[in-house]
Amino acid sequence: MAEGFGPVSGSDLVLPVNEDDHYAGNPDAPVVxxxxxxxxxxxxxxxxxxxxxxxxxxxxxxxxxxxxxPLVEAHPHALVAAAAAExxxxxxxxxxxxxxxxxxxxxxxxxxxxxxAEALDLDLDEFAADANSEAVARRIQRDVESGMASGVPGTPxxxxxxxxxxxxxxxxxxxxxxxxALVAARARRAS
Numbered sequence: 469m470a471e472g473f474g475p476v477s478g479s480d481l482v483l484p485v486n487e488d489d490h491y492a493g494n495p496d497a498p499v500v501x502x503x504x505x506x507x508x509x510x511x512x513x514x515x516x517x518x519x520x521x522x523x524x525x526x527x528x529x530x531x532x533x534x535x536x537x538p539l540v541e542a543h544p545h546a547l548v549a550a551a552a553a554e555x556x557x558x559x560x561x562x563x564x565x566x567x568x569x570x571x572x573x574x575x576x577x578x579x580x581x582x583x584x585a586e587a588l589d590l591d592l593d594e595f596a597a598d599a600n601s602e603a604v605a606r607r608i609q610r611d612v613e614s615g616m617a618s619g620v621p622g623t624p625x626x627x628x629x630x631x632x633x634x635x636x637x638x639x640x641x642x643x644x645x646x647x648x649a650l651v652a653a654r655a656r657r658a659s
Contacts, residue, residue: 479619479631479632479634480618480627480630480631480632481502481614481618481627481630481631481632482614482617482618483610483614483617483618484630485500485502485531485533485630488607488610489502489533489535490533490534490535490557490562490563490566491531491532491533492523492531492532492533492534492563493523493528493530493531493532494527494528494529494530494531495531497528497529497530497531498529498649498650498653498654498657499526499529499530499531499628499629499646499649499650499653500530500531500532500533500628500629500630501519501522501530501531501532501533501626501627501628501642501646502532502533502534502535502626502627502630503515503519503532503533503534503535503624503625503626504535504536504537504611504615504618504620504623504624504625504626505534505535505536505537505623505624506536506537506538506539506543506546506550506623506624507538507545507546507549507550507553507569507570507573507576508538508539508543508544508545508546508549508573508576509539509542509543509546509623509624510573511623511624511637512570512623512624513570513573514637515624515637516567516570516571518637518638518639518642519532521639522639522642522643522646525643526646526650529650530646534566535611535614535615536550536553536554536607536608536611536612537611537612537615537620537623537625538550538608538612539622539623545576545577546576547608548576548577548578548581548599549569549576549581550608551599551600551604551605551608552565552569552581552584552585552595552599553565553566553569554598554599554604554607554608555585555590555594555595555596555598555599555601555604556585556588556590556595558594558598558603558604559590559591559594559595559598561588561590564588565584565585565588568584568587568588569584572584581599582595582596618632619632624637626642626645628645628646628648628649629649629652629653631649633645
């Protein structure tokens with residue numbers, strides 16, 4: 469088990485959300501949704517607009533973290549796409565690249581990734597170097613190892629306030645899990 473990971477409980481997020489994560493939303497949100505995902509996974513592609521809808525619905529009460537879990541055996545472009553997102557992140561553009569990759573799941577080859585980087589106005593030499601760097605490889609590996617330690621069975625897998633969401637990612641199911649966590653957070657604050 470990688471250093472810094474806690475004990476496996478089967479339903480808890482082993483590596484807590486931290487400053488190294490890609491975090492969207494209010495940093496003080498009472499509910500944090502963590503997704504382990506793969507940019508080439510069709511189910512992650514289906515979950516993408518649902519997560520966006522949850523972010524709109526819950527606003528400042530929901531934070532969102534995306535962690536890489538490329539299923540390289542099934543998705544030949546998943547790893548290079550994850551590296552592209554991380555390389556964009558090194559230039560402060562993780563979320564725009566993340567969104568681009570999910571909206572263009574049918575074109576994740578290296579040439580397309582460079583075109584996306586260019587469209588996002590990234591320094592292309594820096595982007596290419598970072599995408600192939602040891603730092604990006606370690607970052608992706610950290611995400612994968614933390615997912616495995618947390619019992620991630622496949623993608624997408626969601627955690628709501630550190631607890632694995634075992635229902636579907638349909639808006640009704642995921643929204644209900646977020647709402648339950650929000651009610652619990654409010655009750656803790658009130659007591």
